[in-house]
Amino acid sequence: MEKDKLSALAVIKLFEGLPKAQLTSLADIALLKRAKAGDTLFEAGQPGTHFYAVVSGKVRVYRAAPSGKEQILHVFGAGEAFAEVPVFEGKTYPASAQALEDSLMLSFPRKEFVEVLRRDPELALGVMALLSARLRAFVGQIAQLSLKEVPERLAGYLLLLRASQNRDDLTLDLPKGQIASYLGTIPETLSRALKKLTDQGLIEISGNRVAVLDPEGLAKLAEAGR
Amino acid sequence: MEKDKLSALAVIKLFEGLPKAQLTSLADIALLKRAKAGDTLFEAGQPGTHFYAVVSGKVRVYRAAPSGKEQILHVFGAGEAFAEVPVFEGKTYPASAQALEDSLMLSFPRKEFVEVLRRDPELALGVMALLSARLRAFVGQIAQLSLKEVPERLAGYLLLLRASQNRDDLTLDLPKGQIASYLGTIPETLSRALKKLTDQGLIEISGNRVAVLDPEGLAKLAEAGR
């Protein structure tokens, strides 16, 4: 049991390189949590009681409009931590979270986690770095949403995928509808944007595979501010 | 001189309640910096060497597209700290900063500031809370940009102003062009959105004064997801 938690903790990048003692005190307060694909972990507006980390699986964090349209903020995979925001404020979750696949997670009650942080400046610095990286990503996302059109955002997304998969032959990591939601648009518009890039000879699509034909062309498009 | 810095530090909310010793060590590493209205403090992409705090004046942090369109991320006034992101990453500034008025600022070299943080868990927690609050705000901004139309975003902005000014008779804190940029749109569209709210009897405008006639109506509008 406790061993489960320790081996789960070992997966989380945020906790990498932490001394044994710290890991043990984290294991003491951690809870293992399983979710099936589609399960909601928490909803925007609920009291933010826990901090999470994904041991395996995939979780999306998003905001939904009353109309049903959703904006994905980020999709977290194995090793990543999320829901840091309420930890230090004790207020509500600013967004909702849902498992996209069957997932195993660690969760940490906020007060206890803060106590561990107070005692370990190195971990605290790690958390600050995590928060900063998130802020940087959000700044990029805000700029994309407000300054770029859908095909440009799509080009940027494909380039990101290419960088993370290290090849020109990409496998989309999410269903297209989810990608649309991540790019701040709807499936129909994404579908058209994909066609547009295809027509321009930048990519080729078949199912959930995308071949990048012209990375420079994509990059130029992605740069293009409006 | 050193006294100047100490009294300047006293203005910054992040440092409120800090013991004298910490304030002194902050004063040791801080630099006083003056900027005239319009001066650029740093630009997106430059190496992020300093952390800032506004002692007096007003600073806008924004991203610019090649086309010239700009998205304001936030406007910081007296007592607020900004440019936290590069502190913990040592990379580049994710956005640009420009003084909107003649301003006095404190700046802290990143490495030295991190050292102070390492020694003071309380200050570290304060910084984490600051980062979290910023994240929360960004989540809201992303949701607004992607889920709401301009009049709805405007309604939200006016309600924020109303809350901060505690009255129905608002004074716009920024020129309209800047407000447009903050809302992710352009002056023409903002102008039309203001007219629209006026036509609906929600507000009345004269110059940079806006009278809120129907707060509930505004709130209902602001809620409306797309």
Next chain:
DNA sequence: CCGCATCCATGACTAAAGTCAAAACCGACG
């Protein structure tokens, strides 16, 4: 192997917001 469900693509249409150009407004300054 069939049928259902989900996802995706496409077409026709509407609505929102951006572009461009010009006029009105406003404050500062001589």
Next chain:
DNA sequence: CGTCGGTTTTGACTTTAGTCATGGATGCGG
């Protein structure tokens, strides 16, 4: 008081993206 520079408003138009409806593909369970 008049003019200059900037900001704001207005109008006509274009472009982008969202809506609604339909049909095709794909994959899974019975």
